[in-house]
Amino acid sequence: MERRILNNELLGNLQxxxxxxxxxxxxxxxxxxIRFGVLQNLVRSCPKFSQ
Amino acid sequence: MADLIRQxxxxxxxxxxxxxxxxIPDVQQMLYNxxxxxxxxxxxxxxxxxxxxxxxxxxxxxxxxxxxxxxxxEGARFFSITGVLVRQRENMLHKGIGSNLYSASILGIEQYxxxxxxxxxxxNAVIDCTNLPSLYALINGTENLQARGLVGKNKELExxxxxxxxxRDNEQHLVEAPTFVxxxxxxxxxxxxxxxxxxxxxxxxxxxxxxxxxxxKENHQNYETLLDTILRKIKKGKTLQITQMEDxxxxxxxxxxLGNNKIYIEDMQLERNGAQNIGRKRIPRRDVHRFVGPMxxxxxxxxxxxxxxx
Numbered sequence: 193m194e195r196r197i198l199n200n201e202l203l204g205n206l207q208x209x210x211x212x213x214x215x216x217x218x219x220x221x222x223x224x225x226i227r228f229g230v231l232q233n234l235v236r237s238c239p240k241f242s243q
Numbered sequence: 244m245a246d247l248i249r250q251x252x253x254x255x256x257x258x259x260x261x262x263x264x265x266x267i268p269d270v271q272q273m274l275y276n277x278x279x280x281x282x283x284x285x286x287x288x289x290x291x292x293x294x295x296x297x298x299x300x301x302x303x304x305x306x307x308x309x310x311x312x313x314x315x316x317e318g319a320r321f322f323s324i325t326g327v328l329v330r331q332r333e334n335m336l337h338k339g340i341g342s343n344l345y346s347a348s349i350l351g352i353e354q355y356x357x358x359x360x361x362x363x364x365x366x367n368a369v370i371d372c373t374n375l376p377s378l379y380a381l382i383n384g385t386e387n388l389q390a391r392g393l394v395g396k397n398k399e400l401e402x403x404x405x406x407x408x409x410x411r412d413n414e415q416h417l418v419e420a421p422t423f424v425x426x427x428x429x430x431x432x433x434x435x436x437x438x439x440x441x442x443x444x445x446x447x448x449x450x451x452x453x454x455x456x457x458x459x460k461e462n463h464q465n466y467e468t469l470l471d472t473i474l475r476k477i478k479k480g481k482t483l484q485i486t487q488m489e490d491x492x493x494x495x496x497x498x499x500x501l502g503n504n505k506i507y508i509e510d511m512q513l514e515r516n517g518a519q520n521i522g523r524k525r526i527p528r529r530d531v532h533r534f535v536g537p538m539x540x541x542x543x544x545x546x547x548x549x550x551x552x553x
Contacts, residue, residue, distance in 0.1 A: 196279070196544070196546060197279070197280065197281075197301040198278075198279065198280065198281065198544050198545045198546060199545065199546040199547075200545060200546070200547060201355065201358070202281060202351075202355050203281060203545065205351045205352075205354040205355040206281050206283060206299075206347065206348070206351030206352075206355075207351075208351065208354065209346070209347040209348075209349075209350035209351035209354065210283060210347045210351070212347075212350065212393065213343040213344075213346055213347045213350075216343070216387070216391065217339065217340075217343055220339065221338075221339060225287045225288055225289050225290075226285055226286070226287060226288075226294060226340065227285070227286055227287075227288050228283065228284070228285050228343060228344065228347050229283070229284055229286065230281060230282070230283055230284075231247055231251065231277060231281075231282040231283070231284050231296075232277065232281065232282065232541060232542060232545060234247060234284070234286075235247055235541055235542055236542045236545075
């Protein structure tokens with residue numbers, strides 16, 4: 193069944209996990225250009241992304 | 244970073260690997276996915292380019308009519324990590340992005356499910372049986388969580404080969420290689436004690452899937468050979484749980500559950516011996532630019548509070 197699952201709590205948990213992975217990636221590789229994130233949050237934080 | 248949906252569709256469309264490894268959405272399908280499911284990305288903050296992407300789908304098998312043919316478990320509510328895709332760079336500058344996307348997906352879902360235990364949601368990842376890079380990225384992703392203590396001190400999330408599925412056409416030919424269904428438990432457990440004391444013992448303890456293909460044969464014949472290899476490995480004299488249902492337009496899906504014969508993913512080793520070359524190499528559609536008009540606001544699909552209908 194197709195139930196709506198997208199909600200702020202889920203996206204928040206995933207964003208927190210992405211932030212942890214970003215910190216770890218920088219520590220492991222020294223590459224500070226890469227960021228991990230939730231696509232929906234990126235669009236929301238900067239509405240022009242979706243134009 | 245203008246228009247993330249088009250960029251997301253673009254990074255998928257640039258994929259030129261084995262076309263059986265991942266379903267490539269077009270812009271319309273990407274838009275649909277982003278309205279319904281979480282999508283995680285890796286991006287370069289200086290160039291504003293996407294470097295990796297994964298969509299985490301969700302489904303509830305609440306009746307026979309709505310059962311997912313690729314996860315044939317009655318009553319299951321489950322997240323599914325679909326193919327992780329990473330842009331290929333010649334300089335390997337971004338090595339490790341795939342495993343971090345798996346880590347982020349698993350950790351985020353684990354944190355969410357911990358607060359909704361009564362719903363008994365599950366998490367799986369599906370990977371073509373010859374897709375060694377994705378399997379090893381998933382293994383690295385789970386080990387990363389364990390090594391950093393992110394699911395608790397000395398804790399891990401048990402990840403096992405839970406099932407395989409096959410798709411056959413009307414002539415009973417396999418239409419693709421068997422697919423591994425890998426289940427990631429969402430309840431942290433104490434780290435499993437390793438049974439080996441040396442690297443040699445560790446290597447001996449591996450469950451090696453050593454494929455034997457003949458490139459002169461038809462694809463479906465080679466798929467059968469892959470299946471034989473896998474069945475020999477997973478059966479171990481025990482009974483497998485086999486169910487079937489049709490996926491209209493695709494074929495008959497046979498779902499073979501391992502039951503208690505579970506194989507830990509970190510014990511899995513693939514010897515492909517050319518099996519990765521059976522499927523066709525994908526040709527990009529280059530159709531992203533054909534999507535015209537303003538992109539709908541995907542944030543309108545997000546529920547502000549808890550899930551609907553709860």
